Amino acid sequence: MQSEIIRVMLADDDEDDRLFFREAFEEIKIKTSVTTLNNGIELMDYLNKPNIVLPHILFLDLNMPGKTGLDCLREIKANDTFKDIAIAIYSTSSSDEDIEETFVQGANIYIKKPHDFVMLKSTLSEVITLNWQYHTNGLNRDNFLLSI
Amino acid sequence: MKLYLKFDINSICKKVLQEQLDSLHLNYTVLGFGEVELNNSPSKETIKKLNQSLNDYGISVVESHKSVLVQKIKDAIVEMVYSDEKLSTSKTSAYLADKIGQSYGYISNLFSDVTYTSIANYIILQKIERAKQLILTNELTITEIAWKLNYSSVAHFSNQFKGATGLTPSAFQRIIDKRKNNIRNI
Numbered sequence: 145m146q147s148e149i150i151r152v153m154l155a156d157d158d159e160d161d162r163l164f165f166r167e168a169f170e171e172i173k174i175k176t177s178v179t180t181l182n183n184g185i186e187l188m189d190y191l192n193k194p195n196i197v198l199p200h201i202l203f204l205d206l207n208m209p210g211k212t213g214l215d216c217l218r219e220i221k222a223n224d225t226f227k228d229i230a231i232a233i234y235s236t237s238s239s240d241e242d243i244e245e246t247f248v249q250g251a252n253i254y255i256k257k258p259h260d261f262v263m264l265k266s267t268l269s270e271v272i273t274l275n276w277q278y279h280t281n282g283l284n285r286d287n288f289l290l291s292i
Numbered sequence: 293m294k295l296y297l298k299f300d301i302n303s304i305c306k307k308v309l310q311e312q313l314d315s316l317h318l319n320y321t322v323l324g325f326g327e328v329e330l331n332n333s334p335s336k337e338t339i340k341k342l343n344q345s346l347n348d349y350g351i352s353v354v355e356s357h358k359s360v361l362v363q364k365i366k367d368a369i370v371e372m373v374y375s376d377e378k379l380s381t382s383k384t385s386a387y388l389a390d391k392i393g394q395s396y397g398y399i400s401n402l403f404s405d406v407t408y409t410s411i412a413n414y415i416i417l418q419k420i421e422r423a424k425q426l427i428l429t430n431e432l433t434i435t436e437i438a439w440k441l442n443y444s445s446v447a448h449f450s451n452q453f454k455g456a457t458g459l460t461p462s463a464f465q466r467i468i469d470k471r472k473n474n475i476r477n478i
Contacts, residue, residue: 173408273408283417
């Protein structure tokens with residue numbers, strides 16, 4: 145039924161996290177193509193290349209060397225080219241201040257990294273399904289906030 | 293100064309649709325919300341062109357019978373959620389079955405197949421989206437919003453809001469307000 149493939153991107157400096165993330169998407173019902181980048185600097189270099197296909201949804205680890213997730217978020221939000229990308233923060237922290245700060249800076253989703261694979265799969269599936277609803281129903285993305 | 297605007301989505305859609313159909317010199321009748329009868333059969337090229345120009349407005353031509361039906365279900369749900377008449381939740385299935393003219397079992401399976409979500413979840417999604425809009429206009433209190441959206445209590449509304457967003461209605465309001473101030477300060 146779904147003609148469009150959802151383009152998912154992740155920037156995370158932890159190799160295991162990137163691996164689990166890719167594997168989780170292989171088992172999720174919605175069709176996705178997943179690209180992973182190794183840190184914030186690589187991510188921003190990639191996004192700023194001319195004529196690239198932008199992701200529908202971007203997952204950002206908060207703690208990365210060089211450029212943190214928050215640095216990337218601010219750069220992305222300051223650039224109109226990226227206004228249609230949904231931003232999901234993907235972090236080990238679950239402090240209320242971190243959550244609120246990233247939302248205020250323009251993130252749409254805040255995910256506390258789950259510790260087991262089954263939870264990871266169901267969390268990512270929920271996020272991608274909800275994002276799909278916003279994408280296909282023309283809902284107002286400015287009001288899209290999800291903390292999970 | 294701040295202006296608050298009200299939209300009539302039906303009129304906007306109809307106007308946009310008419311302008312685009314006219315610009316392609318098509319002979320048509322608008323049948324109602326989301327349906328247009330073309331009086332002669334235009335080429336596939338023309339339909340494609342129409343679809344492309346409508347896409348800029350977030351409107352698209354739906355193709356298969358299943359997608360048409362799902363769109364009708366979605367429209368009926370949006371109409372239900374945005375109508376100010378009270379509708380008890382137990383009657384939702386009967387309302388939708390009646391509106392679509394198919395059994396609820398059939399439409400609910402079809403809906404899940406096509407959209408990756410259930411009718412029940414879609415209704416919650418739309419209700420929460422409406423609640424967000426109401427929260428952001430600052431005209432109604434959380435209690436009044438819960439009542440307007442037909443929740444049995446404020447607690448039920450807050451719980452459903454939290455379940456859908458991970459945030460309480462007041463945290464949502466605070467974040468969006470801060471975000472607006474943040475943008476203004478840059």
